[in-house]
Amino acid sequence: MDASASVETHHDPHAHNATHEHHELGFWRKYIFSTDHKVIGIQYGLCGLCFLFFGFCLMMMMRWQLAYPGQALPVIGKWLPYIFGPGSMPDGKMTPDFYNSLGAMHGTIMIFAGVVPLAFAAFGNFVVPLQIGAPDMTFPKVNAASFWAFAVGGLIMLISFFVPGGAAKSGWTSYTPLAAFSDTGPGHNPVFNGQTLWLIGFIFLITSSLLGAINFITTIIQLRAKGLTWMRLPFFVWAQFVTAFLLLLAFPPLEGAIIMQLMDRVAHTSFFLPAGLVVNGAPVSISGGGSPLLWQHLFWFLGHPEVYVLILPAFGIVAEILANNSRKPLWGYKSLVFSVLVIGFLSFIVWAHHMWLTGMGTAVSAFFQTTTLLISIPSVIILSAFFISLWGGSIRFTVPMLFATAFLPMFGIGGLTGIPLAFNSADLYLHDTYYVIAHFHYIVAPGTIFGLFAGIYYWFPKATGRKMNDLWGKVHFWPTLIGMNVIFLPMFLQGMAGMHRRWYDGGQGWNVSNEHTIWGLTGFQWNAPISWAAWIMGLAQIPFIINFFWSIKHGEKVNDNPWEATTLEWTAPSPPPHGNFVHTPVAYRGPYEYSLPGRERDFTMQNEPVEPAERTRRKPAAEPVLV
Amino acid sequence: MEIPYTVSTRPDTGLWNAKVGIWLFLASEVMLFGALFSAYIFLRLDAPLGMWPHGVLNVPVGTMNTAILIMSSVTVVLAWAALKMRRYRAYWWYMLATISCGVIFLVVKLGYEWPQKYNHFGAYIKPEELGKYEQYLGNERRAEKGMEPRLEITGHLHSQNAKEYEVALDPVNADPNNPSMDRPHFFPLPVTDKIATIEKEDVERATMFLPTHSAYFASYFTITGLHGMHVLGGVIVFIYMWLPVSKKVYQRNPEHLANRVEVSGLFWHFVDLIWIFVFPLFYLL
Numbered sequence: 001m002d003a004s005a006s007v008e009t010h011h012d013p014h015a016h017n018a019t020h021e022h023h024e025l026g027f028w029r030k031y032i033f034s035t036d037h038k039v040i041g042i043q044y045g046l047c048g049l050c051f052l053f054f055g056f057c058l059m060m061m062m063r064w065q066l067a068y069p070g071q072a073l074p075v076i077g078k079w080l081p082y083i084f085g086p087g088s089m090p091d092g093k094m095t096p097d098f099y100n101s102l103g104a105m106h107g108t109i110m111i112f113a114g115v116v117p118l119a120f121a122a123f124g125n126f127v128v129p130l131q132i133g134a135p136d137m138t139f140p141k142v143n144a145a146s147f148w149a150f151a152v153g154g155l156i157m158l159i160s161f162f163v164p165g166g167a168a169k170s171g172w173t174s175y176t177p178l179a180a181f182s183d184t185g186p187g188h189n190p191v192f193n194g195q196t197l198w199l200i201g202f203i204f205l206i207t208s209s210l211l212g213a214i215n216f217i218t219t220i221i222q223l224r225a226k227g228l229t230w231m232r233l234p235f236f237v238w239a240q241f242v243t244a245f246l247l248l249l250a251f252p253p254l255e256g257a258i259i260m261q262l263m264d265r266v267a268h269t270s271f272f273l274p275a276g277l278v279v280n281g282a283p284v285s286i287s288g289g290g291s292p293l294l295w296q297h298l299f300w301f302l303g304h305p306e307v308y309v310l311i312l313p314a315f316g317i318v319a320e321i322l323a324n325n326s327r328k329p330l331w332g333y334k335s336l337v338f339s340v341l342v343i344g345f346l347s348f349i350v351w352a353h354h355m356w357l358t359g360m361g362t363a364v365s366a367f368f369q370t371t372t373l374l375i376s377i378p379s380v381i382i383l384s385a386f387f388i389s390l391w392g393g394s395i396r397f398t399v400p401m402l403f404a405t406a407f408l409p410m411f412g413i414g415g416l417t418g419i420p421l422a423f424n425s426a427d428l429y430l431h432d433t434y435y436v437i438a439h440f441h442y443i444v445a446p447g448t449i450f451g452l453f454a455g456i457y458y459w460f461p462k463a464t465g466r467k468m469n470d471l472w473g474k475v476h477f478w479p480t481l482i483g484m485n486v487i488f489l490p491m492f493l494q495g496m497a498g499m500h501r502r503w504y505d506g507g508q509g510w511n512v513s514n515e516h517t518i519w520g521l522t523g524f525q526w527n528a529p530i531s532w533a534a535w536i537m538g539l540a541q542i543p544f545i546i547n548f549f550w551s552i553k554h555g556e557k558v559n560d561n562p563w564e565a566t567t568l569e570w571t572a573p574s575p576p577p578h579g580n581f582v583h584t585p586v587a588y589r590g591p592y593e594y595s596l597p598g599r600e601r602d603f604t605m606q607n608e609p610v611e612p613a614e615r616t617r618r619k620p621a622a623e624p625v626l627v
Numbered sequence: 628m629e630i631p632y633t634v635s636t637r638p639d640t641g642l643w644n645a646k647v648g649i650w651l652f653l654a655s656e657v658m659l660f661g662a663l664f665s666a667y668i669f670l671r672l673d674a675p676l677g678m679w680p681h682g683v684l685n686v687p688v689g690t691m692n693t694a695i696l697i698m699s700s701v702t703v704v705l706a707w708a709a710l711k712m713r714r715y716r717a718y719w720w721y722m723l724a725t726i727s728c729g730v731i732f733l734v735v736k737l738g739y740e741w742p743q744k745y746n747h748f749g750a751y752i753k754p755e756e757l758g759k760y761e762q763y764l765g766n767e768r769r770a771e772k773g774m775e776p777r778l779e780i781t782g783h784l785h786s787q788n789a790k791e792y793e794v795a796l797d798p799v800n801a802d803p804n805n806p807s808m809d810r811p812h813f814f815p816l817p818v819t820d821k822i823a824t825i826e827k828e829d830v831e832r833a834t835m836f837l838p839t840h841s842a843y844f845a846s847y848f849t850i851t852g853l854h855g856m857h858v859l860g861g862v863i864v865f866i867y868m869w870l871p872v873s874k875k876v877y878q879r880n881p882e883h884l885a886n887r888v889e890v891s892g893l894f895w896h897f898v899d900l901i902w903i904f905v906f907p908l909f910y911l912l
Contacts, residue, residue, distance in 0.1 A: 136630055138644040210655050218647040221640060222632050252655045256662030260849060267838040269845035271666060275675075287832060289678055289842035294669045298662055 035140035036578055040147050041126030042463060045456075048118030051154060052449070053541070055110040058102045060538055063531035065094045066506035084161055096504045100169035101194065103502070105157070107172025108198065111310065112205050113154045115448055119313035120247065121150070121212050123455050124240045126463065128216065130569030130576060131234050133225025133585035138218045146211035153204030160197035164188060168198035171502075173303070176272035176295045180264045181279050191266065199262045206255045209247045216244040225568065228587035231337070232606065234567045235330060235591070238337050239316030242344040243309050250305035250348065257298035264290070271295075293358055300351035308347045310444055311411070312340060314451025315382060318404045321454050322386055324565045325401035326393025327602050329592040332385040339378035339385075346375040356424040357431050365424045372422040379415055383408065398563070399473030403454035406481050407447060414442030417492065432502070435495025438488045446484040453480075453544070460548075461562045465574040466555030472547040476540060483537030490518070490526045497523040564603045567591050571607050634883050649890040653897050656857075660901050663850050667908060670842040677778040680843050682799075682811020683747075683836065688740060689910040692732050693902060696858075699728030700899045703865075703892040710885040715877055718888075722869040725895070729862040736855055741848075748784035748794060749840060750825050750833035763796065763823055765803025774809065780825060783818050784835075792825045792833060847909050854905060857898045864891045 025034075034040060061080075064073050070093060073080070077092025088098040129137055137143045160167040165188045170179035174195070183193035190196075220241050224233070233241075260271040268286060272295040275288025323330040330336065352360060352368040386408055395401070417439045420426040430436060453476075460468050497516055499507045507524040518526060561570040568585050569576075585607050593604040598614070632643050640647070671679055706721035752760055757778070761767065764777040780800050785793040799808045801819040827833075834840045838848040867873065868887060877884040 134630075138630060138632075139648060140630070142648075210652075214648050214651045214655070217651055218644055221647055222637050222642070222644050223630070248651060248655050249658050252657075252659035253662035256659050256666070259853065260663070260666060263838060263845060263849050267845075267848075269838045269849070270842060271670070271845055271849075285832065287834075287839060287841045287845070289670060289674055290845075291669055291673055294666055298666070301662075 033144065035136075035144045037125045037129050037137045037140065037143060038463070038576060038580075040143050041122050041124070043147055044117045044125060044150070045122035047151065047154065048114055048116075048122055051109050052114035052118065054158075055106050055114050056538060056541075058106040058109070060534055061094070062099060062102045062106065063527075063534045065099055065504070067528040067531035069505035069508050085164075085166060088166060097169055098166060099504045100171075101161070101167040104168045104171050104174075104198075105161070108168070108202075109154075109157060110444075111172070111306065112202070113150075113157060115310050115444065115452070116209065116247075116306075117150055117154075118452055119317075119448060120209070120240070120243055120309060121146070123236075123313055123317065123452075123459070124212070124216055124244075127455075127459060127569060128237055128240050129219060129223065130462070130572055130580060131237050131567050132220060132223060132228055133568045133581065133587065134219060134223035135579045135581070137215050138222055139215050142211050143215050146208045146215065149204050149208035149211065153201045153208060156197050156201035156204065160194050160201065163192045163194065163197065165193050168194040170195060173299055174198065174261065174295075175299075176261065176264070176290075176292045177274075177277055179261065179295075180273055181284070184265070185280075196262070196265055199258050199265070202258050203255065203262075206251045206258070209251050213244040213248040213251075216240060217248065220244075225585045225587055228568070228606070231334070232587055232590050234316075235319040235333065235336055235340075236313075236316030238340055239312045239319070242340050243312045245344055246305040246309050246312075246347060250302045250309075253298050254302035257295055260298075261295065293355075293360075296355050296358060297352070300354045301348075303354060304351040305347045307440070307443070308343055310448050312343070314407065314411075314448040315340070317451045317455035317458070318386065318407050319389075320565075320567070321400045321404040321458050322389050323592040323594060324458075324563050325396045325398055325404070326390050327396070327594045328389060328393040329590070329594055330385070331389040331391075332381075333590070333592070335381055336385050339381045342378040343375060343382075346371060346378070350375055353422060353424075353427075356427045369422060369424055373419070376415065376419065376422070383412055383415070398457075399468070399470055399477060400454045400458035400563075402474065402477045403450045403457065406477070407450045407454065410442055410446035410450060410484070414439060414444075414447050417442065430495060432500055433495035434491040434499045434501055437501050438491035438495060441488050441491075445488065446481070450480075453477075456548070458563065459569075460551065460555075461558045462569055462572075462574050462576070464552050464555065465557060466551055466553075467558050467562060468551040468555055469547050472543045476544040476547065479540035480537055483533050483540060486533035487530050487537065490530055493518045494523045494526055499523045561605075564601070566593055566603050566605050568606050571605060634880060634886060643886060645886060645890045646893075649893050653893065656897060656901075660850075660853075660904075663846070663853065664904065664908070667846045667850070670846060674842060676775040678841060680749075680779070680841060683744075683781075683843075684847075684910045685740060685743065685815050686811075686813050686910050687815075688735060689906055692735050693906050695728050695732050695735075696899050696902050699725045699732075700896050702728065703888070703895050707885060707888045707892055710877070710881060710888055713881055715874070715881075719869065722865060722888075726862055726865050726869060729858055729865065733855060733858055733862070736851065744836040744844070746783070747781065747836040748792075748833070749779050749781040749836060750792060750794070751779045751831040752825075753829055753831045754778075756829035759829060760823075760825070763800040763803055765808075768804050772809075777803065780823060782823070785822060787827075790827055792827065792830070794823050794825060795819065796821045796823050843909075850905055851909070854898065854901055857901070861891065861895050861898055864894075 031039060034043075061073070072078075072092030073089065073094070074092075077089060080089045080092070084098065087095060088101075089095065125137070125143065129135070157167075165183050168174065168179075168183065170182045179195055183195040184190075220233075220237060260269075263269045264271050264273060270286045270288050270290040272292050273286050273288060273290040274292065275286075277284050277286065277288070319330055319336065350368060350372045352364060353372045356365060390405070397405075417435070421430055421436065421439060457468055457473055460466070494507075495501075497518060500510075503510065506527045516522070521529075558574070560572065560574050563570070568587065571585055572581050587606045588609045589604065589606055591606060593606075595602045596604050596614075630644070631637070633645070634643060636643050702721045702724040706718050706725060709715075709717035709721055752764070757764060757766060757776070760780060763780050766776045769776060777800075780794060780796070782794040782796040782800060785795055787793065795818050798816040798819055800823065801821040802808060836844055838845045868884065868891065873884055873887075876887070
């Protein structure tokens, strides 16, 4: 059978309408158990946003304890024991165990139930098939399975707060041997305890990501529209493509490690436990012979590519928005693509830079220090290309553009402050201090999450046919930007003053951070302004939440291409029907043909055929390649 | 709206969708088992002398299982070829053979080999008490020969009371100084009727051959268990393709079923391949 013929036939608009009438799906199949990539994308997005907010709430509770250690949490404090159990916050005062639970679950939920589902799965699902002109993902049922695996995994993580003993409390990295023995013993169920549920939930989350990754890569390879060659793919698609590979290859080793830790906890093996361990003063009866370092290697083999899983989709989103709002082609498209590929490759051989203090040996450290510094090169190329893309553009500061431009310096600060951590001599001092917290939060919070907000504001009209409100978008943006910086900038200073990231009392009991003052406040005293900034920033999300839901029904109605963008998703109706496109999209040109000379409009969409006159006129323009 | 290239190939990639998908899936599986195998290497290299058991598995049974799995890989290719030739009847029989092989493998593994292990008993003797049990361990001779010491007495646990274990010894402990016991045997030797009494005070750790026994059995049960789950998954998929439901797919478009058999066959070959690694790592080395 001729493949191309089959493609042509079922894009026929009449045939499409006919099938649509035949298969009018009920509510449950249409909105809940849907196999449509757009619905699944939105499901992922809403769940991801809820988890992000939940993870943020956990952090806001921790911030109280850090700023005012040992004091009762006002107003809501006395109700929390009813939710999280009497061991969590007796009289509104946080117990150390509960604080540790909040820390571990904040990290886990933010990364694996919040940002990955939102950045990778939600935007990937909704946008990628539209941008490549595909009717759906290649495996719609697998796609639905991926979402439901995620939902189950997330639910297990939530349930773990309510089992006896509370949620996992061994850090989001679950280092052994601590994690192998936490939440065991009297008062804990052998299976339904925090750490074991954390492991089981993780297996579901990993399964979800693997199914998603397979689906994304296959979709991008197989379902690109006619004429959409690799070098005509929007940068966002490239970013998702590399991200999918990272998830595909980095997650399984963690799955293996999680199976082994689960065996350690449930079947009492000793994969990660050395012989001669003494727990609570008593020697434990285990065979020993395991290695705690093995867990760290397997964990960070995922953990570091995961960092790029968090940032690459944001790169992609920001690239789309920068080109669109500066009305200029993205500068150095090829360099961006190759950089993202190099990042993808290098991210697999940098993981041990999280383990400088484990005594791996200087040779190993030297190797990983070198690769870690190498990976900053493609990252800098990408950021530079983004900045140059703005140069000379006629910039429109729409709300998505505000977030996208704010992303650039925020990611820049986050990236540059990582360099001291990459050197193992400097890291000996900075390791496990608030400096590290500030560094990676600059990348993930004002970095990735700004990218995500930008993406939400940008593609909202495509999903709903309506724009989100501009004014409230700005009311959301400015306090969030200021809040992020007031929260995280002082943390660099706290960290350099020696404040440890896992101190439960915010450093009050340690003189080290109190000897020096930073702008008049000791390291400990800085906790309070940071916490207030966090709470105020929490309030600043309210305009976003209201704007988001209000605009679904009442936002300003817009046409199919409100941002005057060039890529294929804007040729589909808003919201796109089942099957996406009215006419089979065909791509004739690159993704960012803004401000072509001699054109009436300042944007030329990918599906506009190249005119004969244009062909002769634009021949010599060479792509700038920065390397 | 249908998704293109589910059955026919995309001209520029030369592939249909599921084939891309299954290869990606197999790549992730390589990483999953890669992690477990690297854990095996890590643990084995780290194991103190005498703490990594040798020759405790049943090699002939393992060899048979290996042959069964390889055979099933052949029959699944024949099943696919039969579909390509549009011979559904032959396909049906080859598929049945494949499913049977998978089921036999699982029954042997979980029904025979595993129980054999967790009915076996082993007691690690405290380092300072090793001399007391020299007649079962033969460590003087081993030290002379430069071999790693024996730290464990194994066999069938006959009875135990508060103070002692009574163990029907494995030949290796019944006759420790016999040079033929220096190397594992291909055919497992039966437990002897020589009974040893081991005082509980002298024992460092005593367990059945369960995952808790040692890093060796922990990785053995984890990896063969995970592999067994993959075999089970493959069998379930094959049963689905063998049932009348799939005949309807065949009647609608025979190529569609052939493709399905091809991708699940690829998965099956992969599961086979994993076993080809598992077998020497645990049975032979």
